[in-house]
Amino acid sequence: MHSEGPPAAVLLVDRDPELAAEIMAFLEDRDYEVEWVDDGEKAYNRLDSRPFDVLITDLNAHRIDGMRLMAVAKDRNPEICVVLIAEQPDVALATEAMRQGAYDFQTKPLNLGKLEAVIEQGIGHQRLVFEQYELKRRLDERFGLGSLVGQSRQMVAVYNAVRQIAPTRGSVLIRGETGTGKDLIAQAIHTNSPRRDAPFVKLNCASIPAALVESELFGHVEGAFTGATRPRKGRFEVADKGTLFLDEIGELSLALQAKLLRVIEHQQFERLGDSRTMSVDVRLIAATNRALENMIERGEFRDDLYYRLRVISIDAPPLRQRREDIPLLADHFIKEACATHSREVAGISRNAMDLLMRYEWPGNVRELKNIIEGMVIMARPGKTLDVSDVPGYLRRTTAPEVSEIRIPTGATMSEVERIVIEETMKVTGYNKEACAKTLGIGLRTLYRKLKEYDIR
Ligand SMILES: Nc1ncnc2c1ncn2[C@@H]1O[C@H](COP(=O)(O)OP(=O)(O)OP(=O)(O)O)[C@@H](O)[C@H]1O
Ligand SMILES: [Mg+2]
Incomplete structure (x- = not known):
């Protein structure tokens, strides 16, 4: 017997009243709601009048046959569970019925137990599909796009840009301060693109030593340089047919900027130490939290590469310019932190939220996320986060x-x-750049130490 939710609605089409009565009695006993009609045309009208979860139909229904009824029913509800009933076994017909989307094909005399098992399975499957669909729709509505949370005008503009850009293969530049969600935007572009099933490969140009960036990007052959004991594929090759995300592109040397431009324009490059030219099909997404225009003025960034990348660009808005997203984000991060750290927190008080709303958020969403996480970890179980839980600064x-x-x-x-x-x-x-500057160390050194000490 099926469980949970309202009784499933079954439309039964058979010209034999005795058999119909038997099936109806059997299914109604098991909590199904069954409507019976004796011909295809009446069935057609019933399908238009209300939603059905299940259609059980005689293949030779009068006036409109079972196969055509199935097509109509699927048009009204693509997930409807259709069981076709034939007078005698017919393998070719059964195969064709299944191909057209029948859930099952049975022959007379009917085994009612088997019929019920099939319907139950079909409904279970249907609910699952609906739940997933509903969940996805709710997530999209609530959380914007992919894992991006926020409903402000600025974020909606970002979602729209992502949806518009995703289907194309043009290179994208994502600009924005640290912690504004550039990584998430890059991922959203990939997962909303036709490349979603191919790899999404990321390389942070600041996090690896400058000397190794080139081989990371393009790969090398054995003996290309000291230490290259084995040939290695570069990220471009790994990302073939997919998306390559180059984070902190401002850190790339001028020589590599030139090579990158060539890949963007011709989709071609060579592995280090190799004379053979390789071709790849890669969509490039670059991100930066630096003002590339200033770098161009100082001769640190190639203007041709910049103009090329800038054609399609997305600006990730700083959090202080969209404060209305703070409650939604805070709520999201509280739930997330509770789940990750097995904590329980009742929510956040009005006054504490006021403090969050007033702060400048130089570290943007990342800073908010870290602060909330800290507050959740320190809070007593079941407590509502209050002003005293908010960090002093x-x-x-x-x-x-x-x-x-x-x-x-x-x-x-x-x-x-x-x-x-x-x-x-x-x-x-x-802000890693500001931090490195304050400490008087290089950005790369900072990255290495953050990793070493597991600081996020
Ligand atoms: N709109 C958002 N919704 C949900 N989470 C977000 C959002 N924006 C950022 N985050 C979260 O904040 C953190 C920082 O985001 P992300 O790494 O995408 O920032 P970024 O712009 O790439 O920063 P950086 O320039 O420092 O690399 C991540 O944990 C991310 O999940
Ligand atoms: Mg990033």
Whole structure:
């Protein structure tokens, strides 16, 4: 017997009243709601009058036959579970019926137990499809696009741009401050594109040593340079037919910028140490949190590459320009943090939310996410997050000029380093460039240390 939800509606089409009565009695006993008609034309009218979950029809129904009825029923409800009933076994016909979307094909005399098992299975399948569909629709509505949360005018503009750009193969430039969701936007473009089943490959140009970037991108042959003991595929090859996401493209050397331009224009390159030219079909998405225009002026970024990339660009809006998204994001990150850390938090108070709404968010959504995560981890179970749970520096309207870092005596040098980096990251709103500058170290060194100390 089927469970949960309202009784499933069955339309039964058979010209034999005795058999129909028997099937009806059997199914109604098992909580199905059954309507019976004795010919195809009446069935046709019933299908137009209300939704049905199941159609059981005699293949030779009068006036409109079973196959055609099935087509009509599927037109009204593509997931309808159709069971066709034939006078005698007919393999060719059964195959054709299944091909056209019948859920099952049975012959007389009917085995009612088997009929019920089939219907139940069909309905289960149908519910699953609906649930997934409904879930997806609700997620899209609530969360925007993919995993991007936010309903502000600026975010809706981003979603629209992504939907418009996704089907094409043009290179894309995503610009925006740190933590504004550039990674998520790149992923959304890929998953909404025809390339969604091919690889999405990411390379952060700042996180690997400059000398290795070229071989990472294009690969190398054995002996191409010291240490190249084996041939290796580059990211372009790995991403063939898919999307390559180059993060922090401003970090790329001028020489590599030139090579990149060539790949964009001709989809061609060579592995390091190899004279053979390779061709790939890769869609390129680049991201940057730096003002490339300024870099062009200083001669650090090629203008031809910039103009080429800029044709299709998306600007990820900073959080302080779309404060109305903060409650939605906060709510989302509270749920997420509760799930990841097996915590329970009742929500967030009005006053605490006011503080979040007033803050400048230099680290944008990433900073909000980190702060909420910290608040959830520190909160007593079942509690509503309140003002006292909000970190001190958010409670001051203006950021302090000087803040100090406390280091416990007995800390090792590497602990000291970890604490200093962690605190500086907080103060700079998780802006790696600002943090590196404050500490007087290179961006790459910072990346290495963040990884080493597992700081996010
Ligand atoms: N609109 C959003 N909805 C949900 N989560 C978001 C959104 N924007 C950013 N995030 C989350 O914030 C964090 C930072 O996002 P992301 O890595 O995409 O930023 P970014 O712009 O690439 O930053 P960076 O320039 O530092 O690389 C991630 O954990 C991401 O999941
Ligand atoms: Mg990023």
